[in-house]
Amino acid sequence: MTFPPSPPLPDESHARALLRSMILIRRFEEKCAELYTRQKIRGFLHLYIGEEAVAAGSLPVLEPRDSVVATYREHGQALARGVPATTIMAEMYGRKEGCARGRGGSMHIFDAETRFYGGNAIVAGGLPLAAGLALAAQMKGEDRVTACYFGDGAMAEGEFHESMNLAALWDLPLLFCCENNLYAMGTALAIAHAETDLALRATSYGMPAWAVDGMDVLAVEDATRRAVQSIRAGGGPHFLEFRTYRFRPHSMFDPELYRSREEVSEWKKRDPIPLLADRMRQAGMLDDDALAALESEVTAEVEEAVTFAEEGSWEPVEELTRFVHSETGGAP
Amino acid sequence: MKTTYREAMRGAIREAMHRDDRVFLMGEDVGHYGGCYAVSKGLLEEFGPERIRDTPLAESGFVGAGIGAALGGMRPIVEIMTVNFSLLAMDQIVNNAATLLHMSGGAFNVPLVIRMATGGGRQVAAQHSRSLDGWYAHIPGLRILTPATLEDARGMLWTALEDPDPVIIFEHVLLYNMEGELAEDAGPVSIDRAEVRRTGSDVSLITFGLGVVKAMQAADALEEEGISAEVLDLRTLRPLDTDAILETVRRTHRAVVVDEGWRSGGISAEISARITEGAFYELDAPVSRVCGVEVPTPYPEHLERAALPQVEDIVHAVRTLISGKGELS
């Protein structure tokens, strides 16, 4: 597929912010992988490495009043949304100081402050919920967009189709962000979908939908901006298919029998981080010193997160059965 | 021969595929990925993509298709990655698979086998750690199997495929790596009866799945304290082998039911009720239960441990039952 030409570079500070966001996600997750082998992080760990441009380009377009729903592969979205790296890392350690008090771990990042309605680990499980958040905004007359992230695999689930229909039928302020990384675990797109043009399928619900180069953070940002503007202007739900690729295994247990090394290294040539960094260099916005400064800033942020998690505490076992029922009246 | 639960299960699938060309396996990532828990690893190469069929993420769709294929004369083995995702297929399982025979006045039976991984203990949080075996055991029209040994992992599948009606096999995720000796000629086993895995005279530990492994360890620990525990492996949760349950209670006069599922409305409640109905006057003590704590399974290790039945919980329950208090006098 050929995409339209990439949008022009924005001003230096904006470009730098996009680059920083992608590098933060990358370094944060590289640290997670290391901490997993040291058994600090347990259970399932799904890395986003390779797909950073999608989160970094799309989430900053949203306003604080907007809502976000994500999957188990959601560290990137959480960081780009502004959930502090410290409380995300503490969550992954299972610490009480984690954004979900450690109850959820890597797959279940929740943060009320940033209206981050979770890491959902049931494929497509978050989609109907996102439709409901959008419905509530519509019924209450609130100017809120809900952005919902999901994979190509989720598009085979009934819940995806049910949510698309509800959103289009009721004209909901909902942005469907499909992260098409070509695989659902080990099942390639063509093995799971009769029509592999996912944006085309979305149009059948009568909503605007198009495919975007998900390795180009500027293209992601531009598409998201246009979609969100249109939704805010009353244009109803929109669907964006971000074409991307995960460089790492599906999770930490995956022997990757289903794809070749050549395919992975071919995609790594389109790594979203150097893609932007090189353009910035050519435009004279970035040199080795500036990049090194940015890297050390990010490293410090990741280290701070690790320290925060290391110094965290365990929730006492006596509190095991808390949060099965609300302790106060719950949300007003 | 030395083998694992996983390999025994794979051997059972392979044998079924060779024995009956109507048998095929379908589910998410059973083929190219090699199976979520590597049970079907290598089978795609051996049998091809028609019979080792990767499905899209569409639990309701492919379970329903399995029911349809069974109606149409095939003998499908449908793998649902884990019980957690079977909730998306609940409608097909309950409203169709379990019901069509009756609703059609006996005209249409559904010879379908569904396999799924179950259980917690791997720190994968609430949405990946459910134990809902008891829910499925609630449904008339289904047969529910919980293999806990290598023999049962190897032998239950074929017998299930010969059943004219739907059978669900629950494979506890923590059993896949279990290693041991299995006879070269191990083959089909009964799917009707419970089995006493260890005889004893003071108390009966009644359980299934991973609970059997934990109960055996608890029985070892109790033996050192001079308490003789019998372990009854239920093997089949529907229909329950009530006779075996009552017989073990008649021998030991005390019962502890162990279930990773929640206590309220769980299969442990059913077992306890049957003991009360059928062997009340045999009991020297009230029936005791060790169950999952009533909370969605949390991620951190210490909380997850506390939420799930552990060997020491079983030991403690037995001591309490025998001495009337937690510690031996």
Ligand SMILES: Cc1ncc(C[n+]2csc(CCOP(=O)(O)OP(=O)(O)O)c2C)c(N)n1
């Ligand atoms: C309903 C359901 N079925 C199966 C799974 C197991 N599973 C977890 S992730 C995954 C692949 C999903 O692929 P996709 O939607 O493309 O997202 P990606 O992992 O590629 O980001 C599968 C099969 C699950 N979590 N939920």
Ligand SMILES: [Mg+2]
């Ligand atoms: Mg995918």
